[in-house]
Amino acid sequence: MEKVTRIVWEVLQIEVADLEANLLNLGANSLDMVRIGNQLEKEFKSRPRIDELFRLQSVQALVDYYDRSQEPSSSDSPTNDDALLGNHSLLSSYTVILDPLEREKFKKSRPGVRRDLGEASSIVLTQPLLTEELRQKYLARSSYRKFSLKPIPFEKFSLFLSDLSQIEIEGQSKFLYGSPGGLNPTQVYLHVKPGRIADVPVGTYYYHPETHQLVLLTSNVDIDRNIHIPFINTPMFDECAFSIFFVADLDAVGPSYGERGIHFVTLEAGIMAHQLELSGPQYDIGLCQVGSITFDGIRPWFKLKDTHILIHSTLGGYIDPSRSSKPDVANTSGQSLEKMATELLQRIESLSPDDTQALLDAYRAKEQP
Numbered sequence: 001m002e003k004v005t006r007i008v009w010e011v012l013q014i015e016v017a018d019l020e021a022n023l024l025n026l027g028a029n030s031l032d033m034v035r036i037g038n039q040l041e042k043e044f045k046s047r048p049r050i051d052e053l054f055r056l057q058s059v060q061a062l063v064d065y066y067d068r069s070q071e072p073s074s075s076d077s078p079t080n081d082d083a084l085l086g087n088h089s090l091l092s093s094y095t096v097i098l099d100p101l102e103r104e105k106f107k108k109s110r111p112g113v114r115r116d117l118g119e120a121s122s123i124v125l126t127q128p129l130l131t132e133e134l135r136q137k138y139l140a141r142s143s144y145r146k147f148s149l150k151p152i153p154f155e156k157f158s159l160f161l162s163d164l165s166q167i168e169i170e171g172q173s174k175f176l177y178g179s180p181g182g183l184n185p186t187q188v189y190l191h192v193k194p195g196r197i198a199d200v201p202v203g204t205y206y207y208h209p210e211t212h213q214l215v216l217l218t219s220n221v222d223i224d225r226n227i228h229i230p231f232i233n234t235p236m237f238d239e240c241a242f243s244i245f246f247v248a249d250l251d252a253v254g255p256s257y258g259e260r261g262i263h264f265v266t267l268e269a270g271i272m273a274h275q276l277e278l279s280g281p282q283y284d285i286g287l288c289q290v291g292s293i294t295f296d297g298i299r300p301w302f303k304l305k306d307t308h309i310l311i312h313s314t315l316g317g318y319i320d321p322s323r324s325s326k327p328d329v330a331n332t333s334g335q336s337l338e339k340m341a342t343e344l345l346q347r348i349e350s351l352s353p354d355d356t357q358a359l360l361d362a363y364r365a366k367e368q369p
């Protein structure tokens, strides 16, 4: 108690008689609170996280914090991080449904919607009119799992990626998506297959958001389809033109947010994927987010540090405007191999002789050392 009081007095240069008094009301600003945190850390060898510190607004609250932190089996309400850790163990306790039919049944039951609130009073909101415009808005944001084998025109691909670029507006850098603390710790990496994006050779790239450039990392490498979940995602990978990997650099988020950083970069990667998914179709580019891949085998191609972690990924390709670009309603896992092969053959047959030649040339060029 005395140590905490002394630190607060020293930093604020006032004697705080009332231990419950709100320090902010006594004139403390965020910098003062940070200084208090620094001094407390020197004294007690530990400190509250910055968001916790800002909530500990009285000497008493700070004292209580250190009292609590000395009791390992404290029964106080859990912090957000404790809750997250608790959720991890809860999640790992579920038996994952493997049978595709059972999975479908589970999905159809719409388990994410609450059905236990029938007795509660509710306010009926105005329904939007189901106009053609609204239908199109819903359809525009869709997952695409089948792609044309024609090369994506360079300009279309460039404009598609520009949705992740940073621009300057009145001296301020601006992105089309929100980012924790404006740090943009989630980076974008790509793998491009041979001949599938005009003027972009096969290889891995880092997308530079400031210069809107693809920085070549490793040329002439092909991704093994087995990094994807068999049956569910491998057919889609076979057809895609490129893969996008959202990789967070923990060095770019940890110093501001500590453990919560992982939660924040996960959200950021999701928002970035959504942004691309929304804008892709206007450039005839479709995407499908892919939650699980085995990244370790291909990791060296991206020249990453130990602090880089893969958060999320998407597969993408050309949705040929000349054929129906209707999005697929479900993934291909339920389709027979025969149907998939027939469809793929149709797509190969739809290529012009020039497109076929270009694709073959790109593969041959890749095979030559």
Ligand SMILES: Cc1cc2nc3c(=O)[nH]c(=O)nc-3n(C[C@H](O)[C@H](O)[C@H](O)COP(=O)(O)O)c2cc1C
Residues within 6 Å of the ligand: 141, 142, 143, 144, 232, 233, 288, 289, 290, 291, 292, 327, 328, 329, 331, 332
């Ligand atoms: C985090 C996340 C992971 C996903 N992983 C996969 C996946 O591995 N394979 C797949 O086919 N679709 C995947 N999807 C796409 C969903 O299946 C799809 O969004 C959902 O079925 C709704 O369909 P729609 O996007 O066409 O509206 C993923 C979506 C999200 C947000």
